[in-house]
Structures are given as structure tokens and as C-alpha cells.
Amino acid sequence: MNRLLPATAMLFMLACNAPGDAVPxxxxxxxxxxxxxxxxxxxxxxxxxxxxxAEINYPEGMRYLKQPVAWSxxxxxxxxxxxxxxxxxxDAVGTxxxxxxxxxxxxxxxxxTVMVK
Numbered sequence: 001m002n003r004l005l006p007a008t009a010m011l012f013m014l015a016c017n018a019p020g021d022a023v024p025x026x027x028x029x030x031x032x033x034x035x036x037x038x039x040x041x042x043x044x045x046x047x048x049x050x051x052x053x054a055e056i057n058y059p060e061g062m063r064y065l066k067q068p069v070a071w072s073x074x075x076x077x078x079x080x081x082x083x084x085x086x087x088x089x090x091d092a093v094g095t096x097x098x099x100x101x102x103x104x105x106x107x108x109x110x111x112x113t114v115m116v117k
Contacts, residue, residue: 031059035069035102037110044089044116052085052112054100068103079114089116 034057042050054069071081078096081087087098095115102108 033057033102033105033108035100035108035110037098037100037112039112041113042115044114046089046091046093046116048089050087050089050114052081052087052098052100054085054110056102064104070101070103072099072101073097074099074111079116087114089114093117 036055038053038055039050044050052071054067056067056069058064069085071083071085073079073081073087074097075094077090077092078094079088079090081098085100090096093116095113098112098114100110
């Protein structure tokens, strides 16, 4: 059985589906986690303290109750850092590194240099 559409129905169908009538939606950009650390370099006396601050971006629509970062001192004996980012220099002169890592994206890290005099 061969059915033919009336000419007006065919024109209406073509008009509704004509290329260029539809507005293409912009594809969503993938989320790229970032992490910045301040200060990036500091000089301290032995035993002195320094507060570091980490700043991260969040996926759209997401907020965390606690900033998901973990602090560490790279070198053994290079001082200590609290969960709030407060560094205490060791009693040994040297160059040390404070590192902060995103807990939700562990591959994203930032490092600051600390010179202890």
C-alpha cells in the first residue's frame, strides 16, 4: 500500500525540520579541577610559623562543607603543617616544600617553597 501525503502536509513537515531552524545546544565543557596556593614562596626563621591558603574551584552546583584538601611537608624533618595549613619551620636551616593536594581530585597538587634561615 503506497500512501502519498498531500502537498501542504509535505511542505509543513519540511518546514518544521529544515536545517538551520534548530538552535544547537552548546556542549558542556568538562570540569577541570584547579588548586592554587598562597604564598608560593616564603623565608622564615627557625621555629617560625606561616599560614598557607589553598583555593579550589568546585563542579557546577557543588559545594563542600569542608574544603577537600590535604597538607603535607615534602621533606622528612622539614617542619610540620596542620590541617588548617599552618606551617611550623624546623630547627634546621634549609629549603623545604609545603604541598597541598585536592582530596576529591588527588592528582591535582600545588607546592610552595619555604626557606628556613
